Amino acid sequence: MNELLRTLLFLPRQASTIAEEIDTLHYFVIIMTMGGALLVTLIGGYFLVRYRRTAVQKEPARRMPGTTPAIWLEVVVVVGLFGMFIAWWVIGFRQFMAIRIPPENALEIYVTGKQWMWKFAYPEGASSISTLYVPAGRPVKLVLTSRDVIHSFFVPDFRLKQDVLPGRLTTLWFEAKEPGRHDIFCTEYCGVSHSTMRGEVIALSPDEYERWLQGQSPGPAVAGPVDLRPSSVTEYAPPEPVSMVRQGERAAAEHGCLRCHTLDGTPHLGPTFAGLYGTMVPLEAGGNVKVDEAYITESMMDPLARIHAGYQRIMPSYLGQIRPAETSAIIELVKSLRDVRPKPGASEPWGTVTVPELREEGQ
Amino acid sequence: MSAQRLVEQFESLEKQDHAARLAMWMFLGSETLLFGALFAVYAYYRGMYPDEFVQALHHNSVALGTTNTVVLITSSFTVALGVHFIRENKARLTAGLFVVSTLFGAVFLVVKGIEYAHHIHENALPSGMYTFIDKPPAGVVLGYTLYWFMTALHGLHVIAGMIMLAVVAVLCLKGRYGAHRNVAVENVGLYWHLVDVVWIFLWPLFYLTD
Amino acid sequence: MISAHVTTPKLVVSWLALLVLTFLSFGTSRLGLGEAELVIALAISVVKTLVVLFIFMHLVEQRFANRLIVILTFLFIVLLVTLTVADPLTRKTFPPRPDPAASPYP
Amino acid sequence: MSQATIDADSKPDPLGVGADHPDYLRADSGLRSWLLTKDHKRIALMFYVGVILFLGLGGTFALVLRTELLTPEQTFIDASTYNQMFTLHGITMVWLFMIPAIPTVFGNFVLPIMLGAKDLAFPRINLASFYVYVLSAIILLGAMLAGGADTGWTFYVPYSTTSPTAVTWMGIGIFVNGISSIMTSVNFIVTTHTMRAKGLSWHRMPLFVWASYATSIIILFATPVLGMSLVLLALDHAFGLSLFNPRYGGDPVLFQHLFWFYSHPAVYIMILPSFGVISEVVCSFSHNQPASYRAIAYSSLGIAFIGFFTWGHHMFVAGLSEFDAGVFGALSMFVAIFSAIKVFTWVATLRGGSISFATPMLYFLWFLFLFVFGGMTGVAVATQSLDVHWHDTYFVVAHFHFIMVGGTLTSFLAAAHYWFPKMFGRLYDERVGLLTSVAVFIGFVFTFLPQFLLGNGGMPRRYFTYPERYQWLNVLSTGGAWLLGAGLLLALGNLLIALKWGKRAGPNPWGSRSFEWITASPPSKHNFEETPEIERSAYDYTLSEEVARERAKAR
Known part of the structure; x- marks a missing residue:
């Protein structure tokens, strides 16, 4: 039954744990909807035929001008419908809350x-x-x-x-x-x-x-379904890094740097790495500083000491969290991006979201 | 005279006047919803940033704001008196009162202008131009943008109301209105009162924030 | 049609009442009552508005249709403001969310 | 067939009931007499020309869109043209056709006559409303030529504030359009309050007046909010006002709140007048009084009122709080109840009637199916967990087209046929009318039924390209759209031909009891030779035609 209706209604596969439950409500609602519309139209059509003028003129008994349906019928219909709609709402809202509240262990x-x-x-x-x-x-x-x-x-x-x-x-x-x-x-x-x-x-x-x-499975062994896949940009896990720059990219990703700093010059929570190396940046406390190896290292170990003006004080310290090799790899990464032109507005932070759990995430 | 001003589609003058008055009330209702949208924006952001928002607005001068409130309320009073006297056929008195109200409107604008000049001097300007505080926290700029936008929109209404008051005052002097013909006077009065009512709400929202 | 007349003394009294209410509002704002302040200030504003509506704008002597417009206007503004502001106010509290990532605002 | 539709009792009287003046079309001549007219009937005809033109324009955009979607990849226009097309289709159809259509054309024409009035309360405001509409149309057309808009008709920030297209001018055009709607609605409400003929109490008024009244209330209170949100948007786009900009802590969701505060009631602005038309059509052709007059009249007001509380159901997945979503979900269910009451009352009205099966009645039958199905899917979409899947997919597109096209457009066509004799004094060809009606219905079903399935399948709306598995349904839909377009053209042609060659209609070709039919067709410049006195309701079909005419004295 489920499969039949699913195919008839052109619904896709039910791949999540809640999909089937939602679909059950879906079937119920759609069948009631279609049935209601057809019923009303058929009754209307029947009246149109039964009380058509030519028939009424032949058989005047059919004509009953000014008849109104019994009040109890109206009440039953309205209350019944309202009850049904409210039931949809109750079920729908419960499912909605289930969809919206993630489990603790997610x-x-x-x-x-x-x-x-x-x-x-x-x-x-x-x-x-x-x-x-x-x-x-x-x-x-x-x-x-x-x-x-x-x-x-x-x-x-x-x-x-x-x-x-x-x-x-x-x-x-x-x-x-x-x-x-x-x-x-x-x-x-x-x-x-x-x-x-x-x-x-x-x-x-x-x-x-x-x-x-762990980067050991470049092509996951999942058989695709028979239907055609969208022509999307698909990028599997990167192969093992070789150069310092690639190692830096990997380290930056692992330690969560890229969650706030971008590599392509797009503005984000922290200063973009693109075109940063070697420039003079303004400090919150006043004055400027040249972005060199020392400043980058200091920013990783004690970020709030000399913070780039305009950015929120949200970066955690990586002192003791990050291996020296990784530090130098990240510096190489920043160096390698010195010629990438930042996009307009990149020197300003974008958005005001602070990410409080960043400290835990960065480990 | 009164028979002449009955336009052909109405049965009686009473109905015609009722129509004009009703239309004015509906227009005012519509106009109020225009501000209503902005009040919703205000409430929304104040709900989101209770502290920053209020801090930003706290900068406004309570003294000037309160002066303006008194000025507008008094102008409203003089307009109400004017409408009252036109019904007693004292058109000259009405004209005088309306001129006084227009002047009160001008005083209001001057005080507002002083405030604006002060803000401009301090760079407490809307949106991207706001540099009063360096790196303002979220919500501060929104508060100031709203302040500027809502008071400026209200100011435009004040100017429109002043023009209407002045025109009606002149027409009163010319003897156009009297005891039996005053719906236009009344409607202009209604408009001015709406301007007052809007300010009655703007004042606590933008000045009395502690 | 006209049930209650607006007279000159009534206008003067209303004006004085409005001024008194203005200073009352100003006074309460100096008390530092926190959140309650806004509620009091708005309540006073509503009272002032009613005075302006009924006396200055002659609503007392007008037909029900005109009053209905005022009622609807108030109703729709209140509705717009409450249902809109309910959104940011309940984002964190319904359902209560322990984890900060789900709260859109820090 | 065409004979059967003319009521047997009425004797065609070419001049109408004792008309001594020439009708409004011939009362004055020359271009000036049209452009500067204060006659509500002539203004209605000018609006008629306007909305038909914009229906044509919006329809053309729609056909271009549908044709583009024949193949999964680019067919004949590029992505940015496509994005412009669906935006312009939405803007044109919503603000230049759907919202003004029935009120300004048929409301303007018949509302004063139904009330026994000589004109609307403020004829100059009425004329001004037309010119403001024209101005808004000029601004919008100018903006379309000067860069268009690619934001969708919803103008969601922040995309709309950064879009390089003429968003500012679109916002201004729609703002101006709102002024025109407000002018018309003030006129309607005041007219209904102050200009009813002697003896015409509120509960004797035709139901179309109730519907127009309810519509006007929505326009009056909702339009300013849209106006303000579009002003904020235009200022943001032009000068960077940034009230919704996340950079300063702004929330784009707030714009959606303001937008839908108008735009959800706006769907009732579009559908309520058509409820009025349908009520008139049903009663006139079944020669029966409505099964419950008060149910239909008050449910219009109920819809107008509750319609304001439900806007949040457009935003269930937009980042709305769960609390607000729940409240809006529950409130949305109430609107459906009022609509359901109406539908049942119409069907019950047919019972015991004497039904003449003319073209407007056939449109009513289509309306019944399309509106009930569209409306019920509306309840389905308001069911939150289902909406999560359907939101912004073709399911929603199909749903609102069932209401907007299946509801409003079919009743617009019903009204165009129903009041055609009154407006122009001639009868259209009934057989061709029925045929085009069938074509419109079949075309419609083929256009939009597949879109429900596409939405179920997960195809998002506003997609220029799509996965290949959706293609066959899209092809079906496109075929239906062409048929629908052809049907509409044929219907228009039929009416245009009847304008010149149609048979003369008497004052009351349908044998209706409603008050616009007691005067001549077409009415004279002042509608009635003398102010009517009404002693019965607009639906007293228990009285014979002579008695009914006697109890609504007019010349």
Whole structure:
């Protein structure tokens, strides 16, 4: 029954734990809706035929001008309908709350939407673009924010959607039932390439997910479903880093630097790394400082000592958290970006979200 | 005279006057909702940033704001008196009172102008131009932008009301209105009272913030 | 149609009442009552508005239709403000959320 | 067929009931007599021309959109043109066609006549309303040529504040348009209050007047909020006012609150007048009084009132707090009840009637199906957990087109046919009318039924390209759209032909009891030769035609 209705109504697969429950309400509501509309139309049509003028003229007994239906009938119909609507609301609201409140033990993944791609940052420091890797059979909580305009994160197979707002964090949680691949659409109009802002959720078995996190599984062994996949930007886990710069990128991602600092010059919570090295930056306490190896190291170990003017005092200290090799790798990374031109406005922080849990996340 | 001013689609003068009055009230209701949207914006941001918002607005001069409140209330009073006297056919008195109200309106604008000049001097300006506090926390700039926008919009209404009052005062002197013909006078009065009512709410929201 | 007349003494009394209310409002704002202050100030504003509406604007002597417009205007503004402001005010409190990441505002 | 629709009792009287003056179309001549007229009937006709033009424009945009969606990738226009098209389609249809359509054309024309009045209360404001509408149309068209807009008709910030297109001018155009709507609605309310004929108490008024009255109340109180939010948007776009800018702690969701405070009641601005039309059509053609007059009249007011409390159901996944979402979800259910009461009353009105099956009645049948289905899916969409999946997908697109096109456009067509004899004194060809009505219905169903399925399948709206698995449904939808367009053109052609070659209609070709039919068709410049005296309700079908005419004395 479920499969039949699902196919008839053109609904996608039920890949999350809550999808089937929602679909049951969906079937009920749609059948009542369609049935109600047909019933009203049929009754109307029947009256149109029965009381048509030619028939009434032949058989005047049919004509009953000014008859009104019994009041009890009206009351029953109205109260009945109202009861039904309220029942929909009660069930719908309960399900809605279930969708909205993530379980305590959920795995947290940070999602950033920007024109026109999705970026995912995992707690262990890995990150990916357009493809979200999640373990199946475990609740996953997405913490979403946007760099520019409003986007909306929609996975039809999960029956879930959440708008992604600039300057705010919103959440969405789901539990994929089994390994598989599912479309991500952006459903809030966000500009010229809105319709290509697609991605993919790849649910892996817990073991595979662990292996992917450690970068040992470049191509996850998940068989795609038969339907055609969207032509999305898909980037699997990066291969083992070789150069210092690549090592720096990896370290920056692992330690959560990239959650506040960007590499491409886009404004974000912290100063972008692009074009930063070698410039003079203003300090909050007044004066300027040249961005060199010393200042970068100091900023990592004691960030609040001499903070870049205009940025919030939110960066945690990495003293003792980060290995010396990684420190120098990150400095190499910043150096390598000295010729990347920051985008206009990049010297200003963007948005006002502070991320209080950053301290724990950075470890 | 009264028969002439009945336009053809109405049955009686009474209905015609009622129509004009009702239309004015509806226009005022509509106008109030225009400000209502801004009050909603104010409430929303004040709910989000209770402290920063209030801190920013605390900078406004309570003395000047209160002066303006008294000025507007008094002008409203003189307008109400004017409307009262036109019903007793004292058109010259009404004209005089309306001129006085217009002058009160001008005083209000001058005080407002002094305040604005002060703000401009301090760079307490709306949105991106706000540099009164360095790196203002979230909500402060919003508060100031709203302050500027709402008071400026109210100021525009004051100017519109002053023009109407002045025109009606002149027409009163010319003997256009009297005991039997005063709906226009009354409607202009209603408009001025609306301007007053809006300020009655703006004043505690933007000045009495501790 | 006209049930109650607005007379000159009534206008003067209303004006004085408005001035008194203004200073009352000003006075309470100096007391430092915190949150309650806004509520008191707005309540006084509503009273002042009623005085202006009924006496200065002659609402006492007008038809029900005109009063209905005023009632609807107030109703819709109150509605717009409450239902809108309920959104940011309940974001953190309903349901109570232990974890800070779910709260949109720090 | 066409004979059967003319009521047997009425004897065609070419001049109408004792008309001694020429009708309004011939009363004056020359362009000036039209452009500067204060006659509500002529203003209505000028509006008629305007809204039909913009229906054509908006329809053309829609056909371009549908044609583009024939293939999953680019078909014949590029992405930015496509984005402009759907924005302009929305703006044109909502503000230049749907909101003014029934009130300014049919409301303007028949409302004063229904009340037995010579004109609206403020004829000059009425004329000014037309010119303000024209001005807004000019501004909007100018903005379309000078860069268009690619924000969607909802103008969500922050995208709209950064869009390089002419958003500022669009905002100003819509603001000006709002002034025009407010002028018309003030006129309607005041007219209803002060200009009813002697003996025409509130409960004797035709139901169309109640519907127009309720609509006017919504316009009066909701439009300023939209005006203000668009002013804020325009200032933001032009000068960086930044009231919604997250950089200063602003919240884009607030803009959505303000926008939907207007734009949700706006759907009732669009649908309530059509409820009025349908009520008139049903009673006139079934020769029956409404099963419950008060139910229909008061539910209009109820919808107008409750309609203000429900805007949040557009924002369930927009970052609204769960509390607010729950409140709005519950409140939304009430609106459906009032609409349901109306639908049941109409159907019950048919019972025991004597139904002549003319084109407006066929449109009523389509309306019944489309509106009930569209409305019920509205309740479905207001059910929160389901809305999470449907929000901003084609399901929503289909839902509101069922209401807006299936409800408003079909009743606009019903009204166009129903009042055609009154407006122009001629009868249209009934057979062609029925045929075009069927074409419109089939075209409509094929256009929008597949879109429900597309939405279920998860296809988001405003998508220029889409995954291939959605293609066959899109092709179906596009085919339906072309048929719908053809049907509309044929219906228009039928009416245009009847304008010149139609048979003369008597004052009351449908045998209706409503008061606009007691005067000549077309009415003279002053509507009635002398002010009517009304001694019965607008739906007294128990009286014979002669007695009914006697009890609504007019010349």
